[in-house]
């Protein structure tokens with residue numbers, strides 16, 4: 284049996300908080316390995332890296348998710364007892380509910396709403412001195428997501444609810460204030476979403492039958508019972524919150540356009556095909572998901588290393604997206620590299636790997652890619668703007684992260700669809 288290299292500290296939790304995204308990658312490089320062992324929050328953790336490691340991590344015969352999410356992630360980002368925490372048949376059954384929202388027609392409906400709100404917001408921006416794109420994007424996405432999902436939302440309430448979703452997303456990696464804000468935002472938002480499920484169930488609120496809110500409210504689990512009210516609330520939030528989170532990728536896309544102005548013309552003339560390459564490179568290049576966790580549900584041996592049932596195992600997502608063997612010159616922004624990509628479900632995993640239906644891979648990956656393309660088309664073909672002096676640094680020691688200014692633009696002109 285081969286020994287797994289050890290991190291030489293009693294506990295690395297503080298280092299993880301301080302180092303952020305490169306924490307795993309740095310140790311993989313220091314040990315010149317694809318596997319090492321450390322301790323986080325007092326627990327032994329095995330960290331793994333690479334395409335074969337991802338294939339292992341997503342093999343349901345070895346791993347499951349029970350007991351994986353730390354309390355701080357449940358209190359902010361994910362909530363309790365949602366699809367992310369299920370295994371086996373129970374997971375497949377609940378995941379099918381999420382995947383039923385992902386038909387081409389339903390996704391096209393959502394994209395239509397997004398474009399409509401982008402255009403309405405552009406007209407508002409023409410009257411503003413400076414526009415923080417991230418803040419505006421989260422409102423656009425929240426309005427579209429709520430309307431699509433059957434969640435009633437007045438335009439006057441959008442700022443508050445979009446902010447709550449963002450605080451949940453940005454809360455889990457924070458030390459104190461950011462973390463507490465995340466907890467508070469989840470509590471407030473759960474109350475709001477719970478009332479929506481209650482009102483649908485008591486027929487006080489009518490929403491379209493094909494909407495996520497309706498489908499979740501009336502969904503029956505494997506035991507034939509309606510979902511517990513709290514679980515249904517968490518699942519409804521699992522639809523709207525990550526759509527709002529796409530604002531992060533919109534801000535990163537705008538940053539990439541600004542830092543690589545030659546891309547603008549390529550997107551305008553290259554149409555859908557080039558936009559696809561660009562969006563993939565944004566999801567590879569900019570940090571979002573740092574790593575993912577699972578636990579073996581039985582003892583096994585992999586590449587001569589012993590994995591014991593129940594040990595926490597982390598898959599190095601950020602490191603894999605910046606691995607020079609997988610992505611030559613990984614810190615260069617090169618959308619064209621994706622013309623060569625094989626399409627493997629295990630080497631490009633910004634939203635998880637494996638299969639969308641049978642595994643835990645992100646249910647909303649197709650929405651994310653399409654929503655980024657809609658935003659890109661809008662930013663490159665329907666508005667003109669100036670990028671004023673500002674702090675655009677992306678601090679990779681903070682998880683999750685953003686361009687510091689949120690990406691400000693000024694002198695916005697809405698030119699319609701024929702720039």
Ligand code: HEM
Nearest residue numbers: 366367525526528529572634635642643644645646647650
């Ligand atoms: C799961 C990332 C957008 C719904 C995940 C996972 C990641 C992820 C890393 C976990 C994969 C795993 O555990 O193996 C992202 C990112 C997004 C995004 C970076 C873009 C900002 C979306 C959207 C939706 C969505 C738009 C829905 C409309 C879900 C759900 C799961 C999930 C329901 C749980 C899947 C399961 O456990 O089976 N996402 N996601 N996500 N995502 Fe996303």
